[in-house]
Amino acid sequence: MLGQRCAVISDHNVAPLFAERVKQNLVSAGFRPVLIIIPEGEKSKTLKQAGAICDRMIAAGLDRKSFIVGLGGGMVGDISGFVAAIYHRGIPHIQIPTTLLAMVDSSIGGKTGVNARAGKNLIGAFHQPLLVVDDLDVLKTLPLRQFNQGFAEIIKHAVIADAKMFRTLQSWKRSSTPALQRLIERNIKIKSNIVAKDERDRTGARALLNFGHTVGHAIERAGNYRQFLHGEAVSVGIVAACAISMKRAGLPPDQRAAIVDLLGQFGLPTRLPSTFSRKKILDAVKFDKKFEGEKIGFIVVPRIGAAYVADNVTLNDVREAVRRL
Ligand SMILES: NC(=O)c1ccc[n+]([C@@H]2O[C@H](COP(=O)([O-])OP(=O)(O)OC[C@H]3O[C@@H](n4cnc5c(N)ncnc54)[C@H](O)[C@@H]3O)[C@@H](O)[C@H]2O)c1
Numbered sequence: 001m002l003g004q005r006c007a008v009i010s011d012h013n014v015a016p017l018f019a020e021r022v023k024q025n026l027v028s029a030g031f032r033p034v035l036i037i038i039p040e041g042e043k044s045k046t047l048k049q050a051g052a053i054c055d056r057m058i059a060a061g062l063d064r065k066s067f068i069v070g071l072g073g074g075m076v077g078d079i080s081g082f083v084a085a086i087y088h089r090g091i092p093h094i095q096i097p098t099t100l101l102a103m104v105d106s107s108i109g110g111k112t113g114v115n116a117r118a119g120k121n122l123i124g125a126f127h128q129p130l131l132v133v134d135d136l137d138v139l140k141t142l143p144l145r146q147f148n149q150g151f152a153e154i155i156k157h158a159v160i161a162d163a164k165m166f167r168t169l170q171s172w173k174r175s176s177t178p179a180l181q182r183l184i185e186r187n188i189k190i191k192s193n194i195v196a197k198d199e200r201d202r203t204g205a206r207a208l209l210n211f212g213h214t215v216g217h218a219i220e221r222a223g224n225y226r227q228f229l230h231g232e233a234v235s236v237g238i239v240a241a242c243a244i245s246m247k248r249a250g251l252p253p254d255q256r257a258a259i260v261d262l263l264g265q266f267g268l269p270t271r272l273p274s275t276f277s278r279k280k281i282l283d284a285v286k287f288d289k290k291f292e293g294e295k296i297g298f299i300v301v302p303r304i305g306a307a308y309v310a311d312n313v314t315l316n317d318v319r320e321a322v323r324r325l
């Protein structure tokens with residue numbers, strides 16, 4: 001049974017657009033919401049901010065019957081979910097994702113957390129949301145660059161698990177709402193099927209979702225999390241992972257070319273600026289990954305629609321792929 005008290009957590013960009021409506025709806029349904037707004041952007045995703053949110057919830061009288069509504073993109077989803085996981089040892093979390101990336105990726109799977117100084121998402125908890133509410137109308141205010149980065153994760157899903165969706169994307173026209181709705185539903189299914197096999201990320205099944213992310217995360221880090229959005233860095237990371245897949249998993253060259261073309265079709269970068277430090281990327285890969293001998297567990301695709309964790313990828317393969325970006 002849910003209590004009446006709840007917190008709506010949002011950020012400075014999203015709250016002025018939608019928070020009042022969400023609050024009003026909660027009030028009409030008999031709940032008593034308190035609105036907590038934090039600054040937008042990744043810099044808010046900290047333990048300190050999580051503590052400050054908890055303090056505000058205590059002051060507002062929320063108890064262990066209360067619940068949290070996270071209204072925003074993946075940043076708000078992750079920190080509000082983390083607070084829900086620890087407040088009174090865990091209260092229900094409802095997500096209202098407002099970015100495409102949050103709808104198709106971060107709102108699904110129960111990973112919540114905050115960043116540490118040493119790296120992203122190092123502190124967190126598994127805490128599945130009670131409910132996720134996707135309303136496509138909210139995407140109308142999303143800047144195009146933010147909208148497009150969601151397609152990096154969608155294309156990733158297609159490449160690792162759904163050749164048919166890949167073909168749908170190849171003939172994608174400027175999205176009509178029903179088509180976009182079907183696409184989002186399909187991506188939620190793909191991610192939740194993978195997560196259901198390995199909820200706690202222990203057996204390796206969930207690791208497939210990291211396709212493109214080894215190099216992608218390293219690019220984000222090398223650019224101080226400013227030069228590239230997450231989805232943009234992942235897009236370039238997918239290009240690197242395709243080169244490695246050709247060498248180590250037999251991905252046909254024409255399929256690699258089709259993947260690169262598709263990323264470009266959604267305005268995503270597929271190369272690095274010539275001035276971008278490749279060395280920084282490799283340093284970040286080494287920081288991120290534990291090399292066993294010279295080998296790392298690396299996600300490869302033998303063809304569009306299938307993926308596995310390869311044990312024959314070397315640091316040198318990564319070096320070569322990054323050099324060619
Ligand atoms: N938990 C997971 O499984 C998981 C998976 C992928 C990513 N993530 C996390 O998600 C975060 C990235 O998510 P994101 O890309 O949604 O970033 P975000 O939440 O920072 O949102 C991006 C920007 O868009 C603004 N915004 C959001 N919705 C808007 C709207 N409807 N209209 C106008 N502006 C809007 C935000 O204020 C922000 O400035 C990262 O912290 C990442 O670590 C988590």
Ligand SMILES: [Zn+2]
Binds near residue numbers: 153213230234
């Ligand atoms: Zn991602």
